[in-house]
Amino acid sequence: MVQHTIARLDAAFAALSDATRRGVLEHLERSDASITELAETFDMTLTGMKKHVVVLEQAGLVITQKVGRVRTCSLGQRGLDEAAVWIEQRRQLWNTRFDALDKVVAEMKRKEKANGQRKRQPH
Amino acid sequence: MVQHTIARLDAAFAALSDATRRGVLEHLERSDASITELAETFDMTLTGMKKHVVVLEQAGLVITQKVGRVRTCSLGQRGLDEAAVWIEQRRQLWNTRFDALDKVVAEMKRKEKANGQRKRQPH
């Protein structure tokens, strides 16, 4: 179960690490597309594009359906949701960490300022 | 400029696609750590961990500083912010798309229901 989630995160981030695949996702935002259309758009062989689509599909970022001889690709939310959850958790934790650091820095500045004033106006 | 952003997104997502590297980030959430500490925690050679740290650093996910002979690693927000922005843009766009689809389905159901009632109670 935990392993499963880890593997799926691996798959989602790995899928997103390729500019062509991110391009495919952005293309599918405008409309669904067949493998042939995607291959032409991204100037590569059908076989090459098919592999990208398989990667995206296994990561849960696209879903496909074959009717007749054409396989139509459309967006799938699962993979993106999982990646988004992990990233947002990180951002929240990190921001509290950075906020704490900011406070330390602010405190240092406050003391420094007080110190400067003491120097200028003793007692 | 655009190329640059693409390359950085590639780097960020690729860095996040490895479970060990995500583990390092989660470890650094608790406290900064040296390469040696990280290598021990994740049960791998110093050299191996160093490579992971380089990957994370180039992706802007960690920053490091060497004082004396120890290099200390801490979290860097840049890479995560860039990845988060890209993902959140997608989620917004996709959600409006899925919402639109939901409305179509709802409309179909409404008509179906009306049709059913017409069948049960004519005129």
Add this chain to the structure above:
DNA sequence: TGTATGTTGAACCATTTAGTTCAGTGTATA
């Protein structure tokens, strides 16, 4: 000074990845 520690670099290895070509299979259509 000598020795232990923490890191770095070079070289190597197995596996994965991104792409290709070529040879199929199944489906629409004249």
Add this chain to the structure above:
DNA sequence: TATACACTGAACTAAATGGTTCAACATACA
């Protein structure tokens, strides 16, 4: 039926990845 179209699978290639070992280098410390 014959032909074109859309996809699929197998096999291959070059490069990247994740890991190792071994040798060096710089710094702390007795």
